[in-house]
Amino acid sequence: MSIRKAVIPAAGLGTRFLPATKRVPKELLPIVDVPTIQYIVKEAVDSGIEEIIFITGRGKSAIVDHFDHAPELERKLEEQGKHELLESILEVANMASMVSVRQRDPRGLGHAVLCAKDVIGDEPFVVLLGDDLVDDPTPCSRQMIDVFNKYGKSVAALMRVAEEDVPKFGIVGGHSIDERVYELDTMVEKPDVESAPSNLAIVGRYILKPEIFKYLEETKPGKGGEIQLTDAMARMMKVEGFVGYEFSGKRYDAGDKFGFLQANIAYGMKRRDIAPRLKAYMRELIKGS
Numbered sequence: 001m002s003i004r005k006a007v008i009p010a011a012g013l014g015t016r017f018l019p020a021t022k023r024v025p026k027e028l029l030p031i032v033d034v035p036t037i038q039y040i041v042k043e044a045v046d047s048g049i050e051e052i053i054f055i056t057g058r059g060k061s062a063i064v065d066h067f068d069h070a071p072e073l074e075r076k077l078e079e080q081g082k083h084e085l086l087e088s089i090l091e092v093a094n095m096a097s098m099v100s101v102r103q104r105d106p107r108g109l110g111h112a113v114l115c116a117k118d119v120i121g122d123e124p125f126v127v128l129l130g131d132d133l134v135d136d137p138t139p140c141s142r143q144m145i146d147v148f149n150k151y152g153k154s155v156a157a158l159m160r161v162a163e164e165d166v167p168k169f170g171i172v173g174g175h176s177i178d179e180r181v182y183e184l185d186t187m188v189e190k191p192d193v194e195s196a197p198s199n200l201a202i203v204g205r206y207i208l209k210p211e212i213f214k215y216l217e218e219t220k221p222g223k224g225g226e227i228q229l230t231d232a233m234a235r236m237m238k239v240e241g242f243v244g245y246e247f248s249g250k251r252y253d254a255g256d257k258f259g260f261l262q263a264n265i266a267y268g269m270k271r272r273d274i275a276p277r278l279k280a281y282m283r284e285l286i287k288g289s
Ligand code: UTP
Pocket: 009, 010, 011, 012, 013, 014, 015, 016, 017, 027, 055, 103, 105, 106, 107, 108, 109, 111, 112, 129, 130, 131, 255
């Protein structure tokens, strides 16, 4: 069955980014001049997704507004002949069909995904975390959909991480079955370095079969008192199988202060209108340090 729907969880509290995220959703903080979540929606659309399901919460309605029409602004830009800017905001409003589902209480990523159950129904879907960017000429979700189509099993995006970072991620174990592809037999959320099955971490992209909802419904709060997606996936893996895919591309955790700055510099460096000045400025900074 082809994958048509994407769930973008964006209901988290963003505590790592306070005070900025007290009022402004972290998913709307810009990487240069584009909100993080817009890159993520674009990745989904460029991967062939037709319907986006945002999981939002209290104080997050600006996310949905960002993807809506802004008639007054559109009229003003039209009158002023600012066609490029007008096009850029029309493009955002016409990206895909979108709905939002409210997660009343941010009880964890697993719970956020479970909120999409009725809108997803009985078909496989992609999950893209609202603060995780992956930069690659082939959109990460497209790469993952291709893996799903080949193996017919749910897919987790994998990335090798430094040993000291292992306790921050869901970590997998398994064996290689193809270039970049692993048949998984272990998944554990935020393990100690000593007990971790590998240094292959699950990062913000998943292709999930709809059976995941049954497992999520049975999942009790885990690490940090949150309903963990990894815990439900680990149980589903034992019955349905699960593959891991080491995607191609550079990932940025834009919900983390350092990751956010890295993404701004890297994306700025790719922009012809900014790169020359940014490079010169960085050289100047390095010389002075
Ligand atoms: P994070 O763990 O990065 O988000 O979740 P957070 O909880 O907002 O972050 P901190 O640790 O407090 O800074 C990854 C994604 O899952 C969403 C978040 O919005 C983010 O995009 N999420 C997380 C939910 O939608 N609901 C939740 O209950 C938790």
